[in-house]
Amino acid sequence: MNLNENKKVLFLTDIENGLEPILQEVTNIRAENMLTIQNYGTDISHPYGDIMRSVIIAIYQENVEEIFVVGTKDKRTDTVNILTQFESMKDKIQTLDYLFQNCMPEFSGSTVEEWLNGNENIIDSIEKSFDVIRHHPLVPSYVKVCGLIVNNKDGKPSIVEVPT
Incomplete structure (x- = not known):
């Protein structure tokens, strides 16, 4: 990859x-x-959420010309199943699951567990975030959006471009 060194x-x-x-x-x-925006996973779960807001502000405030959605494969740390820590909140989780399934279609996932764990398929996650950014009405058409996967296998990082 050989990009213009002076662009944001x-x-x-x-x-x-x-x-x-x-x-x-x-x-x-x-x-x-x-510029880097870090998130647990690469999911942009809502086109008008905080992550997308930060992306849009970066485009206009910092004159960003290109965006890379970067996923990580073979992470060095395992994902913790967060629900095991919420055993005491079982009733609230059941209520939220009901809302996820019946009242709030904009949630990504159909249960609290799916929402918290995010998309396990890294390519699908990158493609979804790519689509949210590329088709957002406030993102100018000149901004290029790409997807990358960093593979840390055996401690030697390699990069693969995700076709979008």
Whole structure:
């Protein structure tokens, strides 16, 4: 990948330490031109949520010309099943599950557990976020959106571009 070194680039990444130097090397973007929004997973669960708001503000305030949605494969830390920590809130979770299934179609997932765990298929997650950004009415058509997967297998990172 050989991008214009002077343009501003936004990376929407998973919360994973050490991604920025890898992305800087692969994209040939200087550190001062890189903006990063970190999230647990790469899901943009709502087109008018906080993550998308940050993306839009970065485009206009920082003159971002390109956005990379970056997923991480073979993470060094395992995902914790958060619901085991919420055993004392069983009644509330059942109520929320009812709302997820019957009243709030904009939630991603059909249960609280699915919503908290996010999309396990990294390619689907990147493609969904790509679509949300690319088709958002406040994102200018000149902003390029790409998907990348960082694979940390055997401690040697490699990058794969996700066709979108």
